[in-house]
Amino acid sequence: QVHLVESGGGLVQAGGSLRLSCATSGSVLSIDDMGWFRQARQAPGQQRERVAKITSDGNTNYGDSVRGRFTISRDNTKNTVYLQMNSLLPGDTAVYYCNALISTTTSLREVYWGQGTQVTVSS
Numbered sequence: 001q002v003h004l005v006e007s008g009g010g011l012v013q014a015g016g017s018l019r020l021s022c023a024t025s026g027s028v029l030s031i032d033d034m035g036w037f038r039q040a041r042q043a044p045g046q047q048r049e050r051v052a053k054i055t056s057d058g059n060t061n062y063g064d065s066v067r068g069r070f071t072i073s074r075d076n077t078k079n080t081v082y083l084q085m086n087s088l089l090p091g092d093t094a095v096y097y098c099n100a101l102i103s104t105t106t107s108l109r110e111v112y113w114g115q116g117t118q119v120t121v122s123s
Helices: none
Strands: 002-007 008-015 016-025 029-037 049-054 060-062 070-075 082-085 092-104 108-114 117-122
Touching: 002 082, 002 092, 002 108, 016 029, 016 092, 016 117, 029 070, 029 082, 060 070, 082 092, 108 117
Parallel strands: 008 117
Antiparallel strands: 002 016, 016 082, 029 049, 029 092, 049 060, 070 082, 092 108, 092 117
16 A cells, blocks of 8 residues: 655745655555646636656656746655745645655556645735
């Protein structure tokens, strides 16, 4: 069984910063891409918005709305992905989810999701 657990969310004023973490545990053999998505609570019918992605060798990709403000990184020794969020805006308010493409002893390159962590940016 594989689990992804996010932490680091909370309430911050506009212009502030937060750092999210997502730790992976369980029977993990390897992790390929890792990433962050978000979904605003007032848009439950919309698809989750991709925020950032990082490959196993460190290549990154960002959504247009966060590029230049957010930085994704990972620690492969800890099976953990991070999201440093700077210059936060009220529009960044959402539940943030991490995901990862993971191979285990029983499955190959399966997508796993965390439970989400709330980020609220006040104006």
